[in-house]
Amino acid sequence: MKLKLDYRKTTITVFILSIFLYFTLAGPLERNDLHENISTIENEFFAPKLVTDFVKSTTKEAGLISEGKSYVLGEYGLVRAIPKKVVKEAGMISFSNTMGESLHNKEWAEAMSKRLKASYEDEDIVIKMQGDLCYAEIYQRGRLSSLYFENMMHNTVQGFSGPIYLGMETSLGGSLREVSYITSKETESYLRKILRSTYLNQYQGLSLDDAEHTIDAISGATITTRAMAEGVTEAFHTTAPQILETYYDKSIEAFGVKAELTYWWIFNLLVIACIFGYAVIPQINKTKKNRLFVSLFTMAYIGFGMNSSFTYITFLMPFMGTELSLFLALYALLTLFSAVWGKNAYCSYVCPFGAAQMLTLKYSPFKSKKLIITNKQAEYIRYMITLVLFGGFIYGYKQFGNFELFPDLFSMELSSYWLYISIAFVVISMRYPMLWCRAACPTGCVLDSLKIASEGKFKKTKTKKINQKPKVVRA
16 A cells, blocks of 8 residues: 655645744844834833924935934934935924933933832832933832832843833842833733733842843743843843942842743643644544533633633744744644644634634524625635734734734733623624634634645635534534
8 A cells, every 4th residue: 555645735844844944043033124113112211202393395315213222312323224215304303302401311200200109108219310311219217228220221122012111129238129010012911911920029039149040931921021031131231230330349240030931831732732633633533522621621721721822923923033932833833734734723623712612602592693794705804804914013013913812811801801802702603603713813814724725725715604603623
C-alpha cells in the first residue's frame, strides 16, 4: 500500500515551518517605518503644543521629525526622509508656550501629587524638580522615608499597544518599595488580569544593589508584563540616576528586572496539545458525551483558568517587531497546523468562546431563527472586518488587536462594557447560531481561509438564510 502525500498541505506546512524557523533564529522584524505615534498614548506633559496659528502659506516638506529616543525635552530627530513636495503650512508647535519655564512641569507635578495623595493619605508629599524631571519625597511622621518617580519622560519600551507608564517608589535603604501602574493603551482585560494578580507585588523589596532580578510573567499577558519589567529597568537606567544621585552614594544603573514565564506553560501547552489531538486524530470516537466534556473542559481550563487568548494578531506580531513567548509561538504553530491538517480544529474544539456559543445553542429553549442576511453576506462581512483590522494593525493602530471577545467574556470584569457585549453574542447564539463566529470573528476568518487554501476547494457559499443549527462539532 502506497502512502499518498498531499503536496498542497505539505507545501503549506513547510512554508509555515520556514517562517517560524526564520523568526526563531533572527527574531522579530524591525519596523522602523511603523507609525508608532498612532498607537502610542498621548503624554500630555510632553506632547508638542500649537504655539502660533497663522495664515496658511505654501512651503516644501522634506521629512518627518519626532522626539529623540531618549525623549529629552526639546530634542528632535529625523524619523523618515520623504521626497520634497509642496504642502500648506498651518502653524508652529513647541513643548512650551513661553521661552522660559516649561509648561509641562506644573501640569506633571499636579498630576503626580494627585496620584500620590490618593495612595498615601497619611504621609506628607513634597513634589520636587530636577531639571525637566518631576519626582516626589514621601515623609512619614516628619521624616523622609522614600522617593517616588515616574517614567513619563524617558520611555522607549513598547508594550502590545504602545508605552506603559509606571510609578516607582524606592526606600532610602536602597530597595524598590513599590511599582504602580499609571496608564497605557494595553488591552483592558489583560490589564485587569495583571492588576488583580500578585504581579506588581513581586517588585516589592527588590534590592537596588543587585544587577538583575527575575520575576514571574503572567500567562496570557506575557507581552504586557515583560514590557512593564523592561520599563522599570529603563527607568532605573535613564530617569533614576538624575534624581537619586543626591540621595544615594552608590550607582544603581546596573539594576534591572526581567519577567519570565514559569515552567507551568509547558503543562498548559501539553493540555492544549491534547485537545488538538482529540480533534485531529480520526481514530478517536467523538461521541456527543465526550464532545460535551471537551467543550466544558475548554471553557473551564483555557477560558476561565488560563484566559490565554489566541487571536489573528498573534500571526502578525513577529512582522510588527513584537517577540512572541515560546508558549504563544508553539500555540500558534498548533493552531495553524490544525487548520491545514485538521479542518480548523481550533475553532471547532479549542476556542472557549466558540464552546460557549455551542453550549448555549445546544441547550437553547428557542428554535433557530433566520437572519436578514444570507450565509454569503455574513461571510463577506467577516472578510471585510478582517481586512480592516489587518490593515489598521499593520499601519500602526495596534489597539485594533483588541478586537476579540475571548478575554472579555472570561475575565468577568463587571466594570467593563465589553463583558456585556461578549455575553450578548453568547445569548444571541440561542436564537441566531454562532453569530460571532460566522459574521465577525477575524481569527476564524484567517483559519478558515487557510483551511480552504490547503484543501484547494474554493466553494461558492450557498445563499441560504442562516436559519438552521450548524453541524454539532463539539457538543
